[in-house]
Amino acid sequence: MMRRRSLRPLGLVLTLVSLSVGGAAAADVLTEDPPPREGADTTPRPNTATLDAAAVDPAGGPRWRMRVYESQDGRRCSQVGQESGDRIGHVRGDGGFRELQLHEGGSCVQLASQAASVIITTLSDVPVTAEVEPERTIVRGLARPDVAAIRIVGSSDERTLEPSGRGAFLAVYEGTLTFRELDVYASDANGAETKIGD
């Protein structure tokens, strides 16, 4: 009579290995791991970040502020958020503050190939949070030193901004707007204008 060898030890080993590896994968999903690095290096070169252009909130909320820095790959970059001391981020209705960390990177541009850049950011209510977030449109950018002024033409108003020493400009609007509703122009010292953006 043939006796089949017991598979019990093998089964137990397989079970333990599966559980341990599965557990490790689950831990990866459930815990706060360092994120993988992606894309171009938009992280800042040391000692290049400064708080720069500012704009009032249209509903009297905390002031908006740009942070400008040079990236590791030699581009000029910016982030934007509401100001809290020497930090920028998001100020909630209850006064709590979520910081936008410098090292997370922002939007970078190589100004050798263009006179100015412009970015339109829209913020509106986040359905999964308890608070109702106000709608805002943030128009910001960076310009070369030969750009004397930035003119933003909307349906209800027109704003002319003077870029900062590092070329930063910032405007904040109530509601959500896009390039369809806003035209942005850069002008040189002689007043010659070029349309930028879409």
Place this chain on the structure above:
Amino acid sequence: MVGRRGLAVPRGVIALAAIAAASLGALTELASADHFHTNCVPHGFVHGTSTGDGSFHARVEGGCGNPGKKTCTLYIYNAPYGSSEEVGAGDSTTCNAWSYAGGRECAATARVDFDSVFESHPHNAHNWCL
């Protein structure tokens, strides 16, 4: 004849092993989801300081001649998050929408679009959990 002892592995252990193996397969697939890739330019979902602190970004790098408008929009639980950014055609600037109000990072998606370079498409968080 094979005796009862020949069956060796109890059904409970077999079931447990099957569940663990299935979980491993599913979780490995989730953890390796395509959260960021390069199609002419690098783009996708970018985690902030960690994969679970609620700070994350939808990002499209400039490049490929910047022929069209770049748009970056965040979603959470497959619904619009409320943060979007656009950079016009001809502008090499990075498009980078930030999760200003926080939220459950593993349930977040970055939807990105670059006219004349690639169509609008989603990238889920690296640790996607829905």
